[in-house]
Amino acid sequence: MKSPSQQFTDLLKHQADAELKVQTLGAFQVIRGEEAIKAKEWGRDKTLQLFQFLVTARHRRGLHKEQIVDRIWEDIAGKSIDQTFKVALHGVNKALEPNRKGRSEAKFILRQGLTYQLDTSKVWVDVQAVEDFIEIGNLSIADDKILAQKAYREAVNLYEGIYLPERLYEDWSSEQREHIQVLILGAIVALGELLIEENPMESIRLSQKALIIDKAWEDAYRVQMAAYLSKGNRPMAIKTYKKCVKVLEEEFGIEPLPETQKLFAEIKLK
Amino acid sequence: MAVKKDETASFVLRFTQKIYKDKDGESNVQWRGKVSHVQGGDEIRFSEFEEVSNFIQTKLADLTVQAIEGKTPEEQKGILSKSFDLWKKMAFETPKMVMDTIKDPKKQVAQIQNQISQVSDVVTQKLEEQLGQKLEIDEWRAASKNDYAMMMEQMAAMTKAIEGLNKKVDKLGKKK
Numbered sequence: 001m002k003s004p005s006q007q008f009t010d011l012l013k014h015q016a017d018a019e020l021k022v023q024t025l026g027a028f029q030v031i032r033g034e035e036a037i038k039a040k041e042w043g044r045d046k047t048l049q050l051f052q053f054l055v056t057a058r059h060r061r062g063l064h065k066e067q068i069v070d071r072i073w074e075d076i077a078g079k080s081i082d083q084t085f086k087v088a089l090h091g092v093n094k095a096l097e098p099n100r101k102g103r104s105e106a107k108f109i110l111r112q113g114l115t116y117q118l119d120t121s122k123v124w125v126d127v128q129a130v131e132d133f134i135e136i137g138n139l140s141i142a143d144d145k146i147l148a149q150k151a152y153r154e155a156v157n158l159y160e161g162i163y164l165p166e167r168l169y170e171d172w173s174s175e176q177r178e179h180i181q182v183l184i185l186g187a188i189v190a191l192g193e194l195l196i197e198e199n200p201m202e203s204i205r206l207s208q209k210a211l212i213i214d215k216a217w218e219d220a221y222r223v224q225m226a227a228y229l230s231k232g233n234r235p236m237a238i239k240t241y242k243k244c245v246k247v248l249e250e251e252f253g254i255e256p257l258p259e260t261q262k263l264f265a266e267i268k269l270k
Numbered sequence: 271m272a273v274k275k276d277e278t279a280s281f282v283l284r285f286t287q288k289i290y291k292d293k294d295g296e297s298n299v300q301w302r303g304k305v306s307h308v309q310g311g312d313e314i315r316f317s318e319f320e321e322v323s324n325f326i327q328t329k330l331a332d333l334t335v336q337a338i339e340g341k342t343p344e345e346q347k348g349i350l351s352k353s354f355d356l357w358k359k360m361a362f363e364t365p366k367m368v369m370d371t372i373k374d375p376k377k378q379v380a381q382i383q384n385q386i387s388q389v390s391d392v393v394t395q396k397l398e399e400q401l402g403q404k405l406e407i408d409e410w411r412a413a414s415k416n417d418y419a420m421m422m423e424q425m426a427a428m429t430k431a432i433e434g435l436n437k438k439v440d441k442l443g444k445k446k
Contacts, residue, residue, distance in 0.1 A: 066416045074278070081416055171280045174308045178282045216302075216315055218288075251315040252302050258290050 004140040008151055011132050018124035020096060020108055022055055025126050025180070026161025030096070037095055046073070046084065047091030052164055054092075054109065054118045055125055056176050062115025065089075071172050089116070127163060127180055130155045134187045145194060152191035156206070159184045185210055185217055192223040196230050203227035216251040218244060222260050229267055237267045279333050280308035281326055 002010070015021070021031040030037045030051075042048045053072050057063055065085045069076055076084050093106045100106065110119045120128065133155035141148040162168070163177040192206035204227045210220035221244035228237035241256075241264045248254050255261070288300040305322045306313035307329045314325050334353045338346045 070416070077416060077419070168311060169309050171278060171308055174280060174282050174306075178284060178306075182284065214304075252317040254300070254302065254317050257288055257300075258292065 004136045004144070004151075005147055007132070008136050008147060011129060011136070011154075015124050015129060018122065020123045022123060022125045023160075024052075024055060024164050025130070025159055026165065028052065028164055028166060032096065041095045041098070043091050043095075044088070046088045047095065049073075049167075049170075050085075050088040051092045051095070052167060053172055054116065055127075056164075056173055058118045058120050058125065058128065060117065062110070062112050062117045064115050068116065072170075126158050127176065130158045130180060131183060133158070134183050137187060137190065141190065141194075149191065149194050152187045152194070155184065155187050156191060156209070181213060185213055185220075188213075189217070189219045189223055192220070192227070196223065196226050200227040200230040203230075216247050218248065218256060218260060221256075222263060225260075225263055225267060229263075229270065234267060234270055238264075241267070277333070277337065278309065279326075279329055281329075282306045282308060283322065 019033065023029040023031075028048075042051075049072050050068070053068060057068075066081055069081045069085050073084065089109070093100065093109060096108050097106065105111075108119050108123055110117050118125075133151045137148045137151035137155065140151065159180075163180050164170075164173050167173040168177075188206050188210040192203040192210070195203045195206070204224055207220040207224035207227065210217050211224075214220075221240055224240045225237045225244075228234070228240060241260070244256055244260060248256055256264075283303065283305050285301055285303040288302065290298055290300070292298050300317070302315065302317050303322070304313055304315050305325055307325075310329065312329075314321065316322050316325075330353065331350075334350060338349050341349070
């Protein structure tokens with residue numbers, strides 16, 4: 001098994017070398033070679049939906065076309081399934097490989113029998129990279145704090161917003177959106193904690209970033225309080241605690257955890 | 271961006287567990303969470319499960335009301351009443367299931383896996399008996415709506431054929 005350090009290097013290399021790079025966080029964009037694929041190259045929205053679905057389902061072994069159609073376009077049934085899928089898949093392959101010769105195998109969308117999947121060895125996907133960097137951070141936090149910081153930093157920098165914002169109301173995208181949001185909140189807080197003594201200003205910035213994603217994420221308030229304390233800014237640490245109390249009361253009708261209250265008591269004594 | 275309107279309501283439920291010691295040094299657990307309605311984009315935070323139940327009930331009621339706009343008042347009343355009956359059952363069972371899972375997650379997962387495995391074994395055995403050969407489970411895939419419709423059609427055709435055969439057997443029996 002590769003060491004976390006080797007995994008980190010491989011991930012950066014994959015990002016640099018991949019022929020196709022997909023951005024899904026904050027906005028959707030696909031970089032083919034050096035250029036972004038233009039909106040008009042996707043043609044119909046169904047083409048774009050199919051590609052985004054394949055990106056979302058990248059962990060699954062090949063999916064049958066009927067399963068794919070069933071998940072994306074639930075109102076399509078019977079004979080329309082084949083036609084709709086065929087047209088959308090043609091559109092995807094044309095957008096990804098405009099110069100591909102007819103009848104040759106598609107490079108990025110693998111077909112095995114009647115199943116289809118994205119070839120993740122050739123395609124770099126930001127949301128996957130974020131997951132992988134966070135995993136490296138979590139694996140190395142006990143033994144190699146420098147590597148953990150680097151890995152979390154890469155993940156945090158890649159997280160530019162929610163997953164596929166234009167598909168916010170689509171059922172098939174919600175699981176991935178929730179999954180990555182919880183992961184990134186954990187990573188931001190972990191990085192913020194690692195930097196409290198060394199760079200409290202950055203810890204404050206990170207905790208603010210977490211609170212923009214979820215204003216009731218109590219761990220982020222604690223990091224911010226500790227960072228203000230480390231910087232010697234007691235009034236701001238107290239203000240942060242009061243904000244935490246207000247938000248938790250408004251959102252959940254509860255008090256902060258004893259851990260947060262204890263930190264507040266320490267701040268008051270300083 | 272248009273909000274998708276169809277016959278589906280999906281909810282994403284997030285639970286965050288906080289374990290802490292109170293002033294007396296006793297361990298406590300607190301659950302807080304967030305529930306989002308995917309198609310509408312609304313969300314609420316909660317610390318009591320009843321809040322989730324109310325939120326989901328409101329969204330499902332909205333969906334039913336939307337779906338029966340063109341129907342007569344009598345039909346609307348009947349459909350709404352059935353919809354609420356179903357919800358009442360679900361609202362009663364779901365918190366119990368969640369609490370059981372929280373208390374003993376491994377046991378719950380094992381029970382579900384066991385049930386799936388039992389059903390799967392029975393179905394596989396029956397099919398193997400019919401086909402006279404061993405089935406390679408790895409080649410299976412989850413059935414889509416279309417597969418399901420196809421299976422239903424084939425089962426209806428088979429039922430009809432069996433009825434016909436039964437009639438013929440009856441006739442032959444009478445002749446004897």
